[in-house]
Amino acid sequence: MDFAILTFLAQDGLTTGAIYALIALAIVLVFAVTRVILVCQGDFVAFSALTLATLQAGEVPGTLWLLLGGAALVCAKDIVTAVRRRHAARIPLHLLTHLSLPLLLWALLGNLDLANLHGALKVLLTLAIVIPLGPIFYRLVYQPAAQASVLLLLILSVALHSMLVGLGLWLFGAEGFRTLPFTDSSFMLGDAMIGGQNLLVIGIALLLIVALYLFFGHSLYGKALRATAFNRNGAQLVGIPTELAGSSAFFLAALIGACSGILIGPITTLYYDSGFLISLKGFVAAIIGGLASYPLAAGGAFLVGLIESFASFWASAYKEVIVFTLVIPVLLWLSLTTHHVEEEH
């Protein structure tokens, strides 16, 4: 193996590693706040890349229907609650908050000349369609079972993921898509060629990670999310509604997933069911961090990315096996050194 191949593999590994780091952070975040293991985190990634690819092909993406349907259900749920509590006055407010964005997007996508739209606007449209799905899934699937055990929540996660894969096939078809690259530029660093696209992905991923760090470390809302993760009762007593914390965690997870999808779209061909493997690798990284430590999870993600990249060079047929075998020693080590996270109620 010469230097050129080494740098190529390392670049590749760090690029996918950066994406896995984002996924791992989202998984740790959602688990800490809601105890949900978010199996569908990778589906946000796949759906966002496929949504962007469809927009770039000049068509209306199927995720719009998913958004409209989901928002209508959440809205119906809130209206039923309002009627039960004799709060009919709130119904217009619910209609407005839940339906205005999806309907606006529907109107926009129906009337814009998608083929000639600026690329950046397509990215914005993709984010606007995919991110609201996070809170919608929380409200529809997890919030009704907020008091349930981790196991039951995991079963719900698997069910939601299976449903999304089915819907994905229906909405996008079985074909794989790649989005347009952001840049074709590349430059030489010594003997090694550095791809501009790779640098862009790593750079944006790092920026997102720093933004998340600042949000959680320095804003009161970020601290409130962390506080909810540490002590749900205490959080309630200072007036943090559990529901708001859950919705926010899912919002951030969907945001991270959607951005990851846009970043990874030009590098990898994604299919309607690509989400699962992405989730699983993010999850391996999250496990390395004990589902609790953000820096360890991010570090683990870069490790997973590098191992995957080198494994695909030496033994490409076994690259997934090699990545997932990695979990075993980590789990052994964790089970020997730490007392497991106790489940509260």
Next chain:
Amino acid sequence: MSANNPLLNVERLSVCYGKVEAVRQVSLAIGEGQIVSVIGPNGAGKTTLLGALMGLLPAEGEVAYLGKTLQRHHGVAQRVGQGLNLVPESRELFSPMSVEDNLLLGAFSRHRQGHRDHGLTLAEVFDLFPRLKERRRQAAGTMSGGERQMLAMGRALMAKPKLLMLDEPSLGLAPRVIGEIFRIITELRATGVSILLVEQNARAALKCSDYGYVLENGEVALQGPAAELADDPKVIETYLGRKSAAPAPAAAALAG
């Protein structure tokens, strides 16, 4: 202390755990600027009562706060937003976070309402508890029991409560720290905070209170102005007895 127009008025409140009725038909009132204490043996339902008032537990009966009836669906966050705050028996701090972050989170509800004067409130809380200021970078979980109680109270005060409910603030503390906590409770009243105090330390509680209730087996067994209650022979025998009479409350609870 206009009992006609109380800050909190509770009528026939009942709370059940499954089939067990832990609080039965309890009525009580707290006037503006009052300290009202609830004393009673272990398992009498004091913590349950506070949980129900805070909206943590579903309850039957009527609770009026600030002249308006609190409905079942008024969640904890909504009650906190109206200046009703609880310092629970178990403190419920955010252990890995710093003392200062714990305090700032106490202002979350006001922050959501758009207030941005937390710096001032924080300075007031630090004035009240200088110890917290010294330790503001320390993780809450590494504080001593007394410091944790101060932090829990400080965090509740960051919400600028109108009615502060304290569940056994003196639990497990050294006599000197207990004295300090009660001094602060009295100081708080002077700043206009009304207080509902649940205590095992009946003597100290009744001494600083305006009014008192004795809760036994989920029911109000006795009530009256604190000074009168402290002179009541039954209260003296059961709750204010000297050390030698200490087993009496447990015996009374069992017999009841």
